[in-house]
Amino acid sequence: MLIGMQDEDNAVAPSGAVNAGMLGGMLSVALRRAQAAVNDDLVARFTATGVRPGHFGILEVLKHNPGLRQGHLSDALGVKRTNLVPLLDMLEARGLIERQAVAGDRRVTALFLTDGGAALLAQLQTMARAHEALLAARLGPDGRAQLLDLLARLTTPMAGG
Amino acid sequence: MLIGMQDEDNAVAPSGAVNAGMLGGMLSVALRRAQAAVNDDLVARFTATGVRPGHFGILEVLKHNPGLRQGHLSDALGVKRTNLVPLLDMLEARGLIERQAVAGDRRVTALFLTDGGAALLAQLQTMARAHEALLAARLGPDGRAQLLDLLARLTTPMAGG
DNA sequence: TATTGTTATACTCTATAACTATA
DNA sequence: TATAGTTATAGAGTATAACAATA
Numbered sequence: 505m506l507i508g509m510q511d512e513d514n515a516v517a518p519s520g521a522v523n524a525g526m527l528g529g530m531l532s533v534a535l536r537r538a539q540a541a542v543n544d545d546l547v548a549r550f551t552a553t554g555v556r557p558g559h560f561g562i563l564e565v566l567k568h569n570p571g572l573r574q575g576h577l578s579d580a581l582g583v584k585r586t587n588l589v590p591l592l593d594m595l596e597a598r599g600l601i602e603r604q605a606v607a608g609d610r611r612v613t614a615l616f617l618t619d620g621g622a623a624l625l626a627q628l629q630t631m632a633r634a635h636e637a638l639l640a641a642r643l644g645p646d647g648r649a650q651l652l653d654l655l656a657r658l659t660t661p662m663a664g665g
Numbered sequence: 666m667l668i669g670m671q672d673e674d675n676a677v678a679p680s681g682a683v684n685a686g687m688l689g690g691m692l693s694v695a696l697r698r699a700q701a702a703v704n705d706d707l708v709a710r711f712t713a714t715g716v717r718p719g720h721f722g723i724l725e726v727l728k729h730n731p732g733l734r735q736g737h738l739s740d741a742l743g744v745k746r747t748n749l750v751p752l753l754d755m756l757e758a759r760g761l762i763e764r765q766a767v768a769g770d771r772r773v774t775a776l777f778l779t780d781g782g783a784a785l786l787a788q789l790q791t792m793a794r795a796h797e798a799l800l801a802a803r804l805g806p807d808g809r810a811q812l813l814d815l816l817a818r819l820t821t822p823m824a825g826g
Numbered sequence: 827t828a829t830t831g832t833t834a835t836a837c838t839c840t841a842t843a844a845c846t847a848t849a
Numbered sequence: 850t851a852t853a854g855t856t857a858t859a860g861a862g863t864a865t866a867a868c869a870a871t872a
Contacts, residue, residue, distance in 0.1 A: 701840095734830085735830075735831065736829090736830065736831080746830080746831070746832090747831085747832075747833085747834095749831095750831070750832060750833085770829095770830085771830095772829065772830040772831070773829095773830065773831085774830080774831070
């Protein structure tokens with residue numbers, strides 16, 4: 505049993521269920537649980553490929569931006585460049601991407617999908633689309649667009665208060 | 666710069682920005698980013714107390730369910746009982762909760778908030794309410810309720826497909 | 827035998843500091 | 850000096866297996 509109650513004040517332990525206090529009404533809690541459930545579904549669909557959602561994101565971005573620098577890929581995905589390295593190492597070791605030196609600036613590495621990478625990506629896209637279709641079925645026709653809009657409003661950093 | 670484009674097909678690297686392909690339309694991506702931003706805000710508000718959102722959740726549930734067993738707390742929070750132990754150890758070491766033996770079944774530990782724990786919880790609740798108020802301001806009057814409803818539809822496990 | 831809390835362990839994601847080679 | 854990629858490391862969250870005490 506997970507959190508499901510939204511009452512704010514109830515100082516005594518209830519009969520069968522547990523009173524979660526204000527947690528049931530907190531977006532932080534609801535977001536964490538929904539994100540975990542959604543991510544678990546996507547991970548399960550990807551398992552046979554030996555690839556995680558993070559790897560899929562890399563392949564997807566590289567398909568649309570061949571020759572992208574690692575730094576720009578890092579910015580686009582919101583993954584620190586230092587954490588991108590082992591992900592790229594794995595994809596390169598499996599022959600799904602290539603790192604190529606750049607003529608003008610020898611510090612830079614340009615990233616490309618291999619044919620094998622493009623082939624695997626096509627499979628992953630099909631899985632991801634089925635995944636999204638399941639979510640859309642749960643949310644209803646307008647629910648998915650509404651949810652994307654609401655989530656976007658929360659995504660920018662919240663410095664000022 | 667983070668992902669922000671929703672176009673599906675564009676095979677060439679764009680001028681300034683990066684084409685994120687289908688990632689921009691994926692709920693999995695939007696959820697991860699929103700959850701991270703929201704969680705970062707809550708963590709920042711809690712920092713001065715030396716407590717994390719997970720600790721707050723424990724204190725909040727114990728306030729409403731004094732004497733709760735560890736196993737039931739684990740179920741209520743969705744945290745494995747094995748991962749609850751170090752969190753409870755920290756809270757007990759700081760004198761915020763107490764573990765008490767139970768008469769009928771000596772395997773069981775009952776958990777209680779101390780006075781200090783209740784005092785800290787009151788502060789954390791105020792911080793959490795301010796946090797939620799900021800989110801509500803971003804989402805609009807109905808947005809928050811809509812979001813909670815949409816997230817709840819995604820939270821149940823998605824076994825069947 | 828089964829259950830409760832615990833320990834040990836491992837994997838993923840994330841974050842910072844420091845190194846290299848280039849510029 | 851500064852930048853791009855890398856290495857090493859550490860923290861937090863989550864997962865399983867196995868143990869001791871108790872039922």
